[in-house]
Amino acid sequence: MSAQNNDMKREKFSSGIAVFFATLGSAVGLGNIWKFPYLTGQNGGGAFLFVYLLCILLVGIPVMVSEFYIGRKTRKNAVGAFEALKPGTPWKGIGLMGVAAAYLIMFFYSCVAGWVYSYVFKAIKGDFAGITADTAKAQFGSTVVGPLPPLLWQIIVMAVVSLILISGVKKGIERVTKTLMPVLFILVIICGIRAITLPGAFAGLEFLFRVDFAKITPPVILTALGLAFFKLSLGMGTMMTYASYFTDDNHMMATSAKVALSDTAVSILAGIAIFPAVFSFGMEPGAGPGLLFMTIPLVFSKMMFGNILLIAFFVLTSIAATTAMLSLVEVPVAYMTEEKGISRRNSVLINSFIILLFGTLATFSADKSSLLGGIQFWGRGFFDWFDFISSNILLPVGGLLIVLFVGYFIKKEDIFGELSNRGRLNNGWLVQSFLFLVRFISPLLLLLVFLNSLGILKF
Ligand code: TRP
Numbered sequence: 001m002s003a004q005n006n007d008m009k010r011e012k013f014s015s016g017i018a019v020f021f022a023t024l025g026s027a028v029g030l031g032n033i034w035k036f037p038y039l040t041g042q043n044g045g046g047a048f049l050f051v052y053l054l055c056i057l058l059v060g061i062p063v064m065v066s067e068f069y070i071g072r073k074t075r076k077n078a079v080g081a082f083e084a085l086k087p088g089t090p091w092k093g094i095g096l097m098g099v100a101a102a103y104l105i106m107f108f109y110s111c112v113a114g115w116v117y118s119y120v121f122k123a124i125k126g127d128f129a130g131i132t133a134d135t136a137k138a139q140f141g142s143t144v145v146g147p148l149p150p151l152l153w154q155i156i157v158m159a160v161v162s163l164i165l166i167s168g169v170k171k172g173i174e175r176v177t178k179t180l181m182p183v184l185f186i187l188v189i190i191c192g193i194r195a196i197t198l199p200g201a202f203a204g205l206e207f208l209f210r211v212d213f214a215k216i217t218p219p220v221i222l223t224a225l226g227l228a229f230f231k232l233s234l235g236m237g238t239m240m241t242y243a244s245y246f247t248d249d250n251h252m253m254a255t256s257a258k259v260a261l262s263d264t265a266v267s268i269l270a271g272i273a274i275f276p277a278v279f280s281f282g283m284e285p286g287a288g289p290g291l292l293f294m295t296i297p298l299v300f301s302k303m304m305f306g307n308i309l310l311i312a313f314f315v316l317t318s319i320a321a322t323t324a325m326l327s328l329v330e331v332p333v334a335y336m337t338e339e340k341g342i343s344r345r346n347s348v349l350i351n352s353f354i355i356l357l358f359g360t361l362a363t364f365s366a367d368k369s370s371l372l373g374g375i376q377f378w379g380r381g382f383f384d385w386f387d388f389i390s391s392n393i394l395l396p397v398g399g400l401l402i403v404l405f406v407g408y409f410i411k412k413e414d415i416f417g418e419l420s421n422r423g424r425l426n427n428g429w430l431v432q433s434f435l436f437l438v439r440f441i442s443p444l445l446l447l448l449v450f451l452n453s454l455g456i457l458k459f
Contacts, residue, residue, distance in 0.1 A: 025177030029324025044215030071243030078237025098237030114153030201276030235395035
């Protein structure tokens with residue numbers, strides 16, 4: 001199969017709106033509703049939020065624009081893109097590392113998405129009627145321990161993701177994200193409003209927004225940086241792959257700002273929905289990965305139409321998780337179809353199979369009392385290792401290499417050309433500021449955080 005053949009068949013999103021919702025669909029996911037609240041809870045509330053926002057601004061947006069540049073310029077998958085720009089060099093290793101990261105993330109992401117799907121089902125059955133803080137904990141415990149139900153849910157998740165992906169970029173990814181993302185937004189707002197009207201909600205808001213600078217420690221910074229990458233789907237070629245489907249006239253720097261802003265708004269709204277409930281019901285903000293699952297059913301209990309809202313909340317969280325997974329799995333799928341000449345359908349099936357095979361390790365080790373819960377290596381089980389290696393190592397390292405690549409190995413004229421849509425946009429100063437961030441600020445910050453976490457540099 002010739003490359004030309006592939007180019008002719010390559011799909012594109014159909015409009016600027018479609019580009020925005022697909023990209024936002026990738027960014028918004030379990031990261032906002034599950035990870036952001038529990039990490040904020042474990043890492044000092046407002047102080048963590050503050051560092052996180054800085055990471056988004058100074059590192060996240062520059063990395064995203066860099067990925068957009070590489071993707072749309074080459075219109076290729078994450079590996080092929082580097083090969084097109086620098087043929088025969090090791091740079092394509094970044095793309096391969098991205099494919100590996102996509103797998104690691106999917107191993108545990110599909111597991112958590114399975115819990116979310118199962119909560120939809122439980123809510124419909126009315127399992128959460130008369131729930132209290134204690135029974136909420138017990139419910140979550142019985143969900144993760146399994147071993148069979150969580151695995152079945154994970155299989156259902158992968159089946160849904162596969163079906164959408166097989167339908168293609170426009171009929172699958174574009175159609176699903178454009179319909180569902182606006183609904184998701186409205187629902188998070190409703191949940192937020194409900195939560196701040198709970199008795200004692202103020203303590204939660206204070207926890208989320210009051211910055212105590214003493215709590216900003218190196219591990220907090222590393223975690224916030226990892227979350228910024230995870231949140232905006234950066235450092236492994238997701239945004240590159242999506243940008244390879246962008247329209248020619250998209251103002252990519254504006255898209256990156258809009259996506260980052262909307263995504264952060266969803267995270268903060270999720271925080272506003274969860275922390276007031278945590279404090280109002282006397283729960284522990286540092287409860288870890290179960291936080292979402294133990295608080296949200298409580299938020300909606302004892303409230304008119306509470307169960308309907310609860311169902312809606314978990315339906316929408318499932319949507320967020322599903323649209324984010326589309327973008328994760330699209331990375332190896334685009335790679336296999338374009339570089340290995342495998343059909344789209346078969347690539348999707350092969351990848352889903354690999355994800356399920358290893359994803360079971362995450363699912364069976366998610367909780368201390370699960371099947372493989374006792375197996376630990378240096379204090380972490382499979383679930384935690386998949387998460388740690390991808391978010392805290394592969395994504396930031398990938399991000400560093402990407403900014404160095406775009407900042408120092410691509411001609412300035414090429415960057416100006418692509419980011420101004422061949423001179424059609426009058427955004428010279430924006431590109432100039434982008435270049436400054438990408439050359440000096442983002443790599444420096446990333447390096448400092450790495451050297452510190454390796455113990456080479458102390459601050
Ligand atoms: N951003 C998504 C979330 O917050 C997860 C995700 C999708 C992702 N694609 C990614 C994370 C690529 C890292 C890299 O849930």
